[in-house]
Amino acid sequence: MSEETKVKVRNLTKKFGDLLVLDNASFDIKKGEFVCIVGPTGCGKTTFLNLLVKLIEPTAGEILIDGEPADPKKHNLSFVFQEPSAFPWLTVEKNLRFNLEIKHYSKDEIDKRVARMAKLLGLEKVMNAYPRELSASAQQRVVIGRSFAMYPDLLLMDEPYGQMDIKMRYYLEDEVIKLWKETGATVIFITHNVEEAVYLAQRCLIMSPKPTTIKEEVNIDLPYPRNVADAQFIEYREHITEMIKWW
Numbered sequence: 001m002s003e004e005t006k007v008k009v010r011n012l013t014k015k016f017g018d019l020l021v022l023d024n025a026s027f028d029i030k031k032g033e034f035v036c037i038v039g040p041t042g043c044g045k046t047t048f049l050n051l052l053v054k055l056i057e058p059t060a061g062e063i064l065i066d067g068e069p070a071d072p073k074k075h076n077l078s079f080v081f082q083e084p085s086a087f088p089w090l091t092v093e094k095n096l097r098f099n100l101e102i103k104h105y106s107k108d109e110i111d112k113r114v115a116r117m118a119k120l121l122g123l124e125k126v127m128n129a130y131p132r133e134l135s136a137s138a139q140q141r142v143v144i145g146r147s148f149a150m151y152p153d154l155l156l157m158d159e160p161y162g163q164m165d166i167k168m169r170y171y172l173e174d175e176v177i178k179l180w181k182e183t184g185a186t187v188i189f190i191t192h193n194v195e196e197a198v199y200l201a202q203r204c205l206i207m208s209p210k211p212t213t214i215k216e217e218v219n220i221d222l223p224y225p226r227n228v229a230d231a232q233f234i235e236y237r238e239h240i241t242e243m244i245k246w247w
């Protein structure tokens with residue numbers, strides 16, 4: 001991993017009316033890093049991602065990607081939100097092709113990437129189905145495939161596995177690590193699930209309750225694949241759980 005900064009957050013403040021959500025938060029994310037953001041419910045995790053993709057504007061402060069103001073039109077970023085958001089009017093295959101076609105990749109390249117995503121995510125048998133015919137977890141796999149197919153250099157994931165059963169979650173957690181390693185992408189992954197954060201991240205950013213700042217950063221110094229029953233793993237998990245308690 002290089003020491004270059006991918007995302008620089010400086011004095012980021014967001015108010016909704018009188019409600020101060022993010023309060024002067026500053027942190028950096030390195031190029032190629034896998035970072036999980038954890039924090040209590042309602043502390044502003046999704047708000048941070050919405051600011052990053054410019055769905056909303058900050059009250060003060062800034063977010064820079066590669067040294068420039070964050071701009072989804074300019075930067076190669078993809079996101080997977082909490083709610084499944086497969087396009088209902090397109091088949092699974094067309095969902096997977098959608099972003100690649102917009103970017104005018106060659107047909108061969110699109111075929112190759114779509115086949116890879118379908119295989120990886122177990123979607124090969126449902127390529128002609130429409131999202132409504134699939135379970136919530138399969139719909140979310142379609143969205144993950146659509147995002148990963150772009151080989152984004154910044155991938156934003158907001159509780160992407162919340163809807164899934166535990167087996168599928170473990171499987172996809174391993175897949176996201178594999179894709180991260182293969183593509184060298186920078187990944188920002190938001191989760192409520194401390195075990196998931198310790199399983200995935202090189203570094204966890206722990207947010208405080210509102211008004212939110214970064215309370216602590218924890219480097220997870222464990223090799224992949226990680227073992228949830230490992231003593232050190234449990235130590236990290238317990239420490240982070242303690243840190244996000246707000247009561």
Ligand SMILES: Nc1ncnc2c1ncn2[C@@H]1O[C@H](COP(=O)(O)OP(=O)(O)OP(=O)(O)O)[C@@H](O)[C@H]1O
Nearest residue numbers: 016019021039040041042043044045046047048192
């Ligand atoms: N558009 C909005 N207008 C007013 N308040 C908002 C808006 N968006 C978010 N909020 C408030 O800002 C706070 C942070 O919300 P946000 O969804 O970012 O939290 P979160 O940490 O992602 O929560 P969760 O863990 O439940 O997903 C909450 O109190 C929420 O009610």
